[in-house]
Amino acid sequence: MAFAEYTLTDTELVGMLHERGIRPSIQRIAVLACIANGRRHPTADEIYREISQHYPSLSRTTVYNSLHTLVEGGLVRELEIRSGTCNYDLAPQPRHSHFSCRRCGQIFDLPMPETVSSIDTGGFDIDSVDVIFRGLCPKCHKQTN
């Protein structure tokens, strides 16, 4: 799947932050850029490792703080797909599902399957639905099997 396969400029990222009333610090821009560009659904740790290469004074806590701010501002979404850690996705995205590779742990976008039956939710108040496919990604499938 290939939406948002282009790179957002700093100006665009700053604009997104401004719209939500979030002060556009270097760190926040970098965290948002890391999630928006690349489409790799990174974990907090992956974000930290990537950004701190270019910005050595970065603290892990700042990454977590920034992520919380971005999630609260609705720019970023937490994906609860793996039990050990959280992955982050750009929030304003077309409906799609996810694929979680059981070998490399990476998360990929897939199209969202259409549903026929709207199920009987029996009193449950539903905000959102996640569809998660699990298995081996093309790369890991080649290496293993």
Next chain:
Amino acid sequence: MAFAEYTLTDTELVGMLHERGIRPSIQRIAVLACIANGRRHPTADEIYREISQHYPSLSRTTVYNSLHTLVEGGLVRELEIRSGTCNYDLAPQPRHSHFSCRRCGQIFDLPMPETVSSIDTGGFDIDSVDVIFRGLCPKCHKQTN
């Protein structure tokens, strides 16, 4: 949803373990019972707290060991629905989806919606699909809103 809403006897649980070649220790029976009866998709910690009431010498490590054994034996399934921890479900279950309450954290069963379109998986090797609804369970919905 109300499948498996009956209590499995110790004899049945022991039978399940035997079938998979797992030695039916007190601890393993208790862990399996906790998951099979109650239908609450407990976490390792919830299992530990419940069982250790009746069996004070129980070690947390034993709970984890038992869970791994049961998962390997195919009797129990790990649900990766929340990023902080794992929930456990009895494995041989009819197709169903899950509902994760964002307030109390409990996980409930829901029917599985029928899909129309089988999506283009583009080279991904899919083992399983999880459908996860998120929102407020009936109880939390009353308390909050």
Next chain:
DNA sequence: TAACTATATTGTATTTATTACAAAGTTAGT
């Protein structure tokens, strides 16, 4: 621009879920 206030970042310490591992205990088969 200086002073003041509000907000962000950083580093350290802590918490929670889980795993590693070795010692002690238990079970099954001879």
Next chain:
DNA sequence: ACTAACTTTGTAATAAATACAATATAGTTA
């Protein structure tokens, strides 16, 4: 009952995330 294999237990270690206080930065007012 003896031995070998397997289980349980407790402690220590690891990983992800949070709490919090000190420092730094940005924004506002005079």
